Amino acid sequence: MNKNISHLVASIVSIPVALIAGMLSMIAFDIHLIFDMMIAAGAFFSSYLPVQTKSMRSQLEKMGITKSEYQHVKKQLSEAREKMKRLRQSYKNVRTLKDAKLIYDINRLSRTIYQAVENDPKLFFSIQQFFHSNLDSAVNTIEQYLFLYKMPGKTKDEKIKLHETRISLFELKRTIQSNLSAMNATGYQNLEVEKDIIKLNRKRKTTTLKLDNQMEKKKVNLKKEEKEPVYQDRGEHDEGRK
Structure with a gap:
């Protein structure tokens, strides 16, 4: 807000x-x-x-929210702002393009959710998991992963664990995408309602135009069906009198 x-x-x-x-x-x-x-x-x-x-x-x-709810959302946003700052700072420890792309995607999704809730605090209550859990996991895991990745002399088991951690980050990215979809669900529902209203109005307009066209055709046919008065020839009239 x-x-x-x-x-x-x-x-x-x-x-x-x-x-x-x-x-x-x-x-x-x-x-x-x-x-x-x-x-x-x-x-x-x-x-x-x-x-x-x-x-x-x-x-x-x-x-549609109370002052206490707004204060709670404001506090959560303040904490999320600091976590996202840490997430941006993690770029300096990236060593591969793949990791840079993964962290960029997570940061972009997180920033989108943050800005949406900042503009409409009511959205927070449909996406609390992101603020209470997923954002924390993303920041802590990325920081630890990047710190260990740049360490020299890694053993085979350590490399395997880092690879598994990277897979976990991909899964976390999909989870955050699900959070974003859940937040946008109401908006898509409203969009469907608006589409139905547009279709209904279009159908009504089409029906009205058809009725108007039919009425015009009927008026034209009625005019054609009106007979003009028949005037009998004067010669025939005189011959009949004889």
Whole structure:
């Protein structure tokens, strides 16, 4: 969630209030400038805090989470930020292109999840496993793997263990991909709903056009079926009278 929005709204309201209070103090009370500034500052904070709190509460209600839940997500994001910083720093210990590609993929997936939850904290509750377990495993395993990989004089058993660890990192990457898919599941469901609505609206429009075309055809046929009045020839009329 973008906390800057609530701060911006509060500032837009509080700054004019502070200026007005300061000017009124100078005009009405005619006291020292320092006291005028103190009154203006008091007016600023007395209006800023309630507006900022109300704006924040409004954003939380729109997202469907409570303040305590938001604080919990904020704490988890702060911890994840430090872990991802360690993950980026691990690039300097990479020795092969394959390892660089693997770590890049894990870092890209982790960054995508982090940014999505940062923008919409409610997503955290559908992907808690990533923050509580998978990110920790990725950071710790990669750091230990790269540290041992660059050590000289490795035995055959040690090389086998490093190879098995690399396979485990591939499996962990697929797990994080599953986390990302789980997080996006609701979005894809909403997308399907929107597609169905579009199809339904298209079908209704097509049906309406067909009905309009049929009505136009019927009107044309009715006009054709109207008979013009028949005028009898005057000679035939006189001959009949004879």
